[in-house]
Amino acid sequence: MSFLLPNYEIRVLTPQSKRGIVAALWTWDCAVEGRRNPFIAPEGLPYIGLAALALVLAARYLDVIFAVGAALLVFVLYLIFRDPRRAVPAAPLGVVSPVDGRVVDVELTDKGILDREARVIRIQIDSLGTYTARAPVEGKIMDLRSVAGDRVVDYRTNALWIQTDEGDDVLLRFHGYRFGLAPQSFIRFGERVGQGQRCAYLRLTRFAEIQLPIDSKILVEPGQRVTAGTDLIGKVPRS
Numbered sequence: 001m002s003f004l005l006p007n008y009e010i011r012v013l014t015p016q017s018k019r020g021i022v023a024a025l026w027t028w029d030c031a032v033e034g035r036r037n038p039f040i041a042p043e044g045l046p047y048i049g050l051a052a053l054a055l056v057l058a059a060r061y062l063d064v065i066f067a068v069g070a071a072l073l074v075f076v077l078y079l080i081f082r083d084p085r086r087a088v089p090a091a092p093l094g095v096v097s098p099v100d101g102r103v104v105d106v107e108l109t110d111k112g113i114l115d116r117e118a119r120v121i122r123i124q125i126d127s128l129g130t131y132t133a134r135a136p137v138e139g140k141i142m143d144l145r146s147v148a149g150d151r152v153v154d155y156r157t158n159a160l161w162i163q164t165d166e167g168d169d170v171l172l173r174f175h176g177y178r179f180g181l182a183p184q185s186f187i188r189f190g191e192r193v194g195q196g197q198r199c200a201y202l203r204l205t206r207f208a209e210i211q212l213p214i215d216s217k218i219l220v221e222p223g224q225r226v227t228a229g230t231d232l233i234g235k236v237p238r239s
Contacts, residue, residue: 039082039083039084039085040078040081040082040083041081041082041083041131041132041201043081043131043184043201044077044080044081044131045081047077047081048074048077048078048081051070051073051074051077052074054070054073055067055070055071055073055074058070079128080131080204081131082130082131083130083131083132083198084130086134086196086227086228086229086230087229087230088194088195088196088229088230089230089232091195091232091235092138092195093166093235093236093237093238094137094195094232094234094235095136095137095170095210095212095216095232095233095234095235095236096134096136096137096195096196096228096229096230096231096232096233097123097134097136097226097227097228097229097230097231097232097233098123098133098134098135098136098172098199098208098210098228098229099123099125099126099129099130099133099134099202099208099226099228100125100126100129100130100226100227100228101123101124101125101126101129101208101225101226102123102124102126102223102224102225102226103121103122103123103124103220103221103222103223103224103225103226103233104122104123104124104207104222105120105121105122105222106119106120106121106122106218106220106221106222107119107120108120108214109211112171112211113144113159113161113171113173113211114161114169114171114211116214117214118171118211118212118213118214119211119212119213119214119216119218119234120209120210120211120212121209121210121212121218121220121233121234122207122208122209123207123208123209123210123226123233124206124207125202125205125206125207125208127204129228130202130228131201131202131203132198132199132200132201132202132228133172133174133183133198133199133200133201133202133208133228134196134197134198134199134228134229135160135162135172135193135194135195135196135197135198135199136162136170136172136195136210136233137162137164137168137170137195137236138162138164138165138192138193138194138195139162139163139164139165139168139170139192139193140162140163140190140191140192140193141160141161141162141187141188141189141190141191141192141193142161142162142163142169142189143161143189143190144159144161159171159172159173160172160173160185160187160199160200162193164236166236166237166238168212168213168216168236168237169213170210170211170212170213170236171210171211172199172208172209172210172211173208173209173211174200174202174205174207174208174209175205175206175207175209176205176206176207177203177204177205177206178204178205178206179204181203181204181205182203182205183200183201183202183203183205184200184201184203185199185200186198186199186200186201187199187200196229196230210233210234212234212236213236213237215237216234216235216236216237217234217235217237218233218234219232219233219234219235220233220234
């Protein structure tokens with residue numbers, strides 16, 4: 001038995017029309033790239049668009065089981081790539097959670113990425129949380145390569161170093177990649193980033209780690225759930 005959408009007709013796609021669809025999706029992706037808070041992460045738009053096209057074609061030409069499968073694919077891709085707007089709190093010295101998830105550890109370390117003592121907050125990222133990470137503080141993106149490379153053992157863990165206007169150093173890094181997909185940053189050395197601003201695609205990463213100055217105040221504890229860009233997890237000192 002076939003399932004047809006009422007009063008809806010689709011012509012067979014030619015190679016030219018296929019190329020046109022791909023070009024349109026690419027143009028759409030480029031048009032929204034860099035916007036502050038799209039509802040869907042720009043990186044996921046081509047995939048969701050192709051899945052939606054597959055749904056329409058399956059509903060028109062194939063059995064209902066294929067249409068249901070395509071609809072489920074669209075829904076799963078939406079869950080993976082969704083990126084809703086978040087209300088960032090007005091807390092100039094506050095540190096917001098970079099991800100949706102659950103705090104699993106709060107500790108002190110004498111060997112941080114910058115080879116100094118630091119307070120560390122580790123968050124297990126919610127698999128159904130938002131797709132993008134957000135900057136925990138406002139400041140300037142510094143270059144980890146400019147730090148003594150022979151001492152920065154953890155540089156390859158994809159760390160992001162933000163220095164606040166007061167001179168405090170806050171580092172964000174990720175680990176526990178699924179399928180080997182490391183997070184992808186879309187901000188660069190020398191750029192300024194706002195508190196709670198989108199800064200990287202998580203890409204199925206499992207854990208986020210925030211390193212704060214040793215005299216920072218921690219506002220969360222293990223087991224607490226946090227929301228990216230909204231919940232305060234700490235407060236940096238006024239240098």
